[in-house]
Amino acid sequence: MSGPSLDPSAARCNVAADDAPPFECRMEIGDLVAGAALFAFAGLFWVLGGEIDNGGFGVGAADFPRGIALLLGVASLILFANAVLRLARGDTQEMLCIGRPARVAMGMALLIAFPPAMSHIGYYPAMALFMAALLWVADCRSPLRIVAYVAGFLVFSKVVFEMILSIPLP
Amino acid sequence: MITRLLRTAALAAAVLGFAGAAQADYPDKPIRYILHVSPGGATDVMARKLAIAMEKTLGVPLVVENKAGGRGAAQLSDLAAAKPDGYTIGAVTSTHIGAFNQTLKQYKIDSFDWIARLVNEPYLIVVNKDSKIQSMKDLIAASNERPGNVVMAGFVRGSGGHFAWEIMAKAAGVDSKKVRWVPYDSVGDAVTATLGGHAEAAIAYVDLVKTHVDAGNLRVIAVMADQRVPQFPNAPTLKELGYNADTSWQQMRGIIGPKGMPDDVKAKLADAVKKALETPELKAYITESSLVPAYLGPKDFTADAEKQDKITKQWMEALELTR
Amino acid sequence: MWDGFLAGLSAFSSWQVMAGLLGGVVIGYVVGALPGLSAGVGMALLIPFTFGLDPVVSVVMLVSLYMASEYSGAIPAILVNTPGEPSSAITALDGYPMRERGEAGQALTLSILGSAVGSVLSTIMLIFTVAWMTKIALAFGPAEYFALAVLGLSLISTLAGHSVLRGIIALLFGLLLTTIGTDPVDGIMRYVVSDGLLGGIPFVAALIGLFGLSEVLKMLETRGDQTTPLKDLPGLSAQFGLLKPHTGNVIRSTFVGYILGVIPGAGATIASITAYSLQKRLSKSPQTFGKGNPEGVVAAETANNACMPGALAPMLALGIPGKASTAVLVGALAIQGVRPGPLIFTQHPEIPYSIYIALLVGMPFMVALGLFGSRLWVRLTTIPAGVVTAMVCATCLLGVFSESNDMFAVSIAVAFGIVGYLLSKVEIEPAPIVLALVLGYMMESNFRRALVMSGDDPAVFYTSPIAAFCLVSALIVFVLPLLQNFRSRRSEGEHAKMGGNPSKV
Numbered sequence: 001m002s003g004p005s006l007d008p009s010a011a012r013c014n015v016a017a018d019d020a021p022p023f024e025c026r027m028e029i030g031d032l033v034a035g036a037a038l039f040a041f042a043g044l045f046w047v048l049g050g051e052i053d054n055g056g057f058g059v060g061a062a063d064f065p066r067g068i069a070l071l072l073g074v075a076s077l078i079l080f081a082n083a084v085l086r087l088a089r090g091d092t093q094e095m096l097c098i099g100r101p102a103r104v105a106m107g108m109a110l111l112i113a114f115p116p117a118m119s120h121i122g123y124y125p126a127m128a129l130f131m132a133a134l135l136w137v138a139d140c141r142s143p144l145r146i147v148a149y150v151a152g153f154l155v156f157s158k159v160v161f162e163m164i165l166s167i168p169l170p
Numbered sequence: 171m172i173t174r175l176l177r178t179a180a181l182a183a184a185v186l187g188f189a190g191a192a193q194a195d196y197p198d199k200p201i202r203y204i205l206h207v208s209p210g211g212a213t214d215v216m217a218r219k220l221a222i223a224m225e226k227t228l229g230v231p232l233v234v235e236n237k238a239g240g241r242g243a244a245q246l247s248d249l250a251a252a253k254p255d256g257y258t259i260g261a262v263t264s265t266h267i268g269a270f271n272q273t274l275k276q277y278k279i280d281s282f283d284w285i286a287r288l289v290n291e292p293y294l295i296v297v298n299k300d301s302k303i304q305s306m307k308d309l310i311a312a313s314n315e316r317p318g319n320v321v322m323a324g325f326v327r328g329s330g331g332h333f334a335w336e337i338m339a340k341a342a343g344v345d346s347k348k349v350r351w352v353p354y355d356s357v358g359d360a361v362t363a364t365l366g367g368h369a370e371a372a373i374a375y376v377d378l379v380k381t382h383v384d385a386g387n388l389r390v391i392a393v394m395a396d397q398r399v400p401q402f403p404n405a406p407t408l409k410e411l412g413y414n415a416d417t418s419w420q421q422m423r424g425i426i427g428p429k430g431m432p433d434d435v436k437a438k439l440a441d442a443v444k445k446a447l448e449t450p451e452l453k454a455y456i457t458e459s460s461l462v463p464a465y466l467g468p469k470d471f472t473a474d475a476e477k478q479d480k481i482t483k484q485w486m487e488a489l490e491l492t493r
Numbered sequence: 494m495w496d497g498f499l500a501g502l503s504a505f506s507s508w509q510v511m512a513g514l515l516g517g518v519v520i521g522y523v524v525g526a527l528p529g530l531s532a533g534v535g536m537a538l539l540i541p542f543t544f545g546l547d548p549v550v551s552v553v554m555l556v557s558l559y560m561a562s563e564y565s566g567a568i569p570a571i572l573v574n575t576p577g578e579p580s581s582a583i584t585a586l587d588g589y590p591m592r593e594r595g596e597a598g599q600a601l602t603l604s605i606l607g608s609a610v611g612s613v614l615s616t617i618m619l620i621f622t623v624a625w626m627t628k629i630a631l632a633f634g635p636a637e638y639f640a641l642a643v644l645g646l647s648l649i650s651t652l653a654g655h656s657v658l659r660g661i662i663a664l665l666f667g668l669l670l671t672t673i674g675t676d677p678v679d680g681i682m683r684y685v686v687s688d689g690l691l692g693g694i695p696f697v698a699a700l701i702g703l704f705g706l707s708e709v710l711k712m713l714e715t716r717g718d719q720t721t722p723l724k725d726l727p728g729l730s731a732q733f734g735l736l737k738p739h740t741g742n743v744i745r746s747t748f749v750g751y752i753l754g755v756i757p758g759a760g761a762t763i764a765s766i767t768a769y770s771l772q773k774r775l776s777k778s779p780q781t782f783g784k785g786n787p788e789g790v791v792a793a794e795t796a797n798n799a800c801m802p803g804a805l806a807p808m809l810a811l812g813i814p815g816k817a818s819t820a821v822l823v824g825a826l827a828i829q830g831v832r833p834g835p836l837i838f839t840q841h842p843e844i845p846y847s848i849y850i851a852l853l854v855g856m857p858f859m860v861a862l863g864l865f866g867s868r869l870w871v872r873l874t875t876i877p878a879g880v881v882t883a884m885v886c887a888t889c890l891l892g893v894f895s896e897s898n899d900m901f902a903v904s905i906a907v908a909f910g911i912v913g914y915l916l917s918k919v920e921i922e923p924a925p926i927v928l929a930l931v932l933g934y935m936m937e938s939n940f941r942r943a944l945v946m947s948g949d950d951p952a953v954f955y956t957s958p959i960a961a962f963c964l965v966s967a968l969i970v971f972v973l974p975l976l977q978n979f980r981s982r983r984s985e986g987e988h989a990k991m992g993g994n995p996s997k998v
Contacts, residue, residue, distance in 0.1 A: 208817060208820065209533075209536075209537040209540065209817075209820065209821050209824055211820065211824065212827070214824055215824050215827045215828055218540070218541070218544075218828065219828065222544065235898070236537070238692060239674070239675070239691055239692015239693065241675060241680055243675065243688070243691035243692070244688070244689075244691050244692045247688040247691070269680070272680060273675065273680045273681060273682060317948070318948045321946050326678070326679070326680045327679060327680070328680070350945060350946060350948060351945075352635075352942055352945050352946050353678050353679075353942070353945070354942070355677065355938065358813070358814075362631070362757070362811070362813050363634060363635075365631055365811070366630075366631030366632065366633070366634060367631075368634030368635065368946070369946070380832075381812055381832055381833075381834025381835055381836055381837075382811075382812075382834065382835065384835075384836055385834070385835035385836055387835065454830075455830075458830055459827075
């Protein structure tokens with residue numbers, strides 16, 4: 001739906017010529033990984049669901065989650081099996097693309113670091129560092145503009161959130 | 171070096187003198203008042219009214235925070251982790267005591283300091299105006315006839331309302347195993363279900379059913395109180411009907427704090443509650459909402475909570491809800 | 494009726510009421526447009542201010558806030574694929590692809606006009622049918638709610654543009670996540686590995702993670718120093734004309750939104766998805782839904798705004814708050830000593846009528862604000878993409894935090910952002926996950942409640958006409974695309990070698 005649109009006949013990722021090479025793999029490999037991960041997730045819920053007290057009355061607290069876990073397990077197995085079949089036949093048409101993988105990874109790392117940073121050093125410093133770094137990752141390299149955008153956002157959070165909506169920010 | 175020494179000394183003095191100093195100035199900053207309900211319900215409205223009235227006595231703002239979820243679990247974990255300095259307090263209802271014995275077993279009555287009880291609310295049974303059950307007698311007959319004949323709507327199993335029903339049933343000689351207790355997300359939803367005819371009857375409070383009873387859509391068949399409630403002069407009490415149920419079992423609302431609050435901080439808060447309950451605004455609200463003023467100070471409230479806890483434990487055992 | 498209407502109208506001659514109306518519209522517009530802050534949160538924040546106000550002023554302010562934020566949730570959904578309100582997740586399905594094509598102005602215009610017409614028509618229906626609507630609201634017991642939730646979930650097959658299997662996986666994944674927390678019937682803890690999960694997965698955090706943060710990661714894939722080319726918006730009168738081709742769609746979606754709004758607890762998300770699916774079935778170009786078809790934006794936005802007056806029917810006439818925002822409204826009225834319920838029309842007629850008038854009079858203000866805003870907002874697409882990425886990300890994190898005042902919710906949002914991004918790489922999309930998160934609780938709790946009520950007799954699900962109707966419709970909705978899928982797979986197999994997902998257009 002969004003992101004680079006796929007052209008099945010070309011079966012290649014759309015990349016600007018001057019950009020870093022994208023991470024590419026066959027869609028089926030992605031399906032294998034996703035199928036296995038979701039299967040493990042469903043399995044976890046199934047196993048842990050066994051420890052839930054089901055009570056004495058009819059359909060209990062454990063039955064619904066375990067039922068859904070079972071269905072998800074089956075569905076993810078189908079995804080996995082389909083991928084295996086198509087790989088075996090070798091008639092793949094699609095590629096899974098992640099453009100500029102290094103930047104996406106940096107974005108993820110920044111996101112993961114943000115909550116603990118905010119707990120430790122407070123909202124304003126954490127947000128300032130986070131935004132500056134993210135702007136840099138997203139190709140905004142002029143220091144002056146970075147400072148301006150960050151300051152603008154911090155003023156926005158102060159005025160709209162703390163002052164108008166009176167939501168305290170630590 | 172000297173500054174460090176001085177700082178250490180000041181720190182030691184602060185720690186030693188904490189009890190005296192802190193309480194003399196208490197309160198000198200806003201107090202967090204944590205609720206276990208989302209905004210808009212009766213408990214929330216009452217708490218906000220109370221907060222405003224208490225601010226006048228205490229001279230600092232009471233900041234109401236809604237921490238809904240898990241039958242009070244989200245609120246209690248916040249409250250238990252707070253410093254017992256009087257700057258964090260929480261709302262409590264009978265439902266909490268039920269939860270202590272069922273889903274939130276990590277807490278007991280003495281996991282918290284019980285500051286003050288505010289009000290009580292008697293339980294009552296309502297039926298739809300078109301129901302074949304039009305009196306307590308009908309209900310008893312229909313219930314005992316065959317299992318599943320009567321569906322009773324209320325809050326979760328093990329809640330105050332559920333035990334109120336069990337207490338009523340026992341007093342009236344109803345085999346409560348033959349009645350299907352259907353747990354709803356709130357007592358209000360249970361009333362709606364009765365209004366829609368999905369359940370024969372519901373255990374509820376005066377405030378929740380008043381407008382529907384006045385409009386003639388619901389009928390109160392019994393009130394679990396010593397006297398008739400002024401809002402429903404035609405609704406008989408259980409005692410009048412000849413059933414001897416423990417009328418001290420009512421839905422209460424109060425205020426608790428983290429364990430270990432200094433006595434005079436508790437006294438100050440309880441005093442502010444008492445004064446707040448006597449303000450005309452709150453008095454009017456309590457009457458409008460069909461609540462019964464039932465102030466208790468820290469000591470009596472703790473004793474009352476322990477008594478409720480004991481009754482709860484007995485019913486949990488009797489109904490095999492202890493898991 | 495006319496007496497009440499006149500009483501309500503006379504209230505609007507006071508400047509306080511008009512100020513409340515304008516203030517409510519502006520605050521609602523801002524709150525709705527900020528991801529994380531929904532109508533309910535905004536109204537709860539305003540409650541302390543309403544203590545000292547006249548009941549009519551406070552109710553007018555809150556209702557206009559509610560109305561405006563239901564609309565403005567569409568703005569971030571269209572511009573940055575981050576729904577400001579849960580129901581705008583459906584708007585994003587087509588609104589965001591339109592923006593990617595440079596049609597941000599058109600999408601925003603359609604959303605404000607659709608919202609406005611939906612809201613006004615629905616308010617008029619409310620005024621005349623409020624008494625009858627109570628019957629619909631009360632007709633829904635546990636079995637009916639369960640069936641409605643199943644019907645809502647079955648509609649995901651119309652969302653699943655790629656493959657039905659992936660849609661189902663997304664749905665089951667979401668459903669499984671809703672079982673975390675305190676169990677709805679027995680109050681037992683399930684999968685609670687952290688205290689923050691006691692009340693279940695924080696929904697707003699999950700929504701923002703799945704849409705906003707995962708979109709941020711997607712945006713990092715392309716160069717950040719470029720901008721989206723923009724198509725020109727027509728002049729103001731022509732801007733109004735944009736909605737004209739969608740007349741039938743607007744009327745249908747209004748009706749769907751109003752009826753589903755009346756059912757307490759069903760809410761704007763079900764209304765949006767139902768109107769969207771209906772429109773997709775009736776559309777001449779169903780294959781472009783999800784790829785930027787304006788009909789999708791109109792259907793979703795009209796329905797979720799038409800839902801709001803519908804939700805006021807059970808609140809006013811029965812005192813039943815169907816969702817968080819109407820619950821706040823009930824609370825605000827209770828603070829003023831006014832109890833919504835069957836007697837409100839005789840005891841306090843000025844309250845319902847001033848609500849009606851606020852909805853009707855507030856609408857032109859909202860349209861003006863929305864149209865003006867749509868010209869302003871589209872400039873956002875002329876800012877370098879990298880800057881937008883950072884701003885969206887920061888706003889999302891801030892919004893999640895301030896919605897709950899809880900760091901844990903921010904971590905949940907981050908987790909959902911990363912997982913959502915990775916899943917979308919294998920075309921497991923966020924919309925069905927969100928739909929399942931909205932409906933899972935309703936589905937499970939009512940399923941089990943219905944069985945408790947009937948003594949474990951499954952007959953309850955087909956003896957009730959409403960439940961049976963919903964379940965049969967769900968079955969049809971669900972099976973139909975599977976059959977079509979099968980047929981197209983066979984016909985395609987004759988032409989080319991089998992491979993990929995033939996249902997993919």
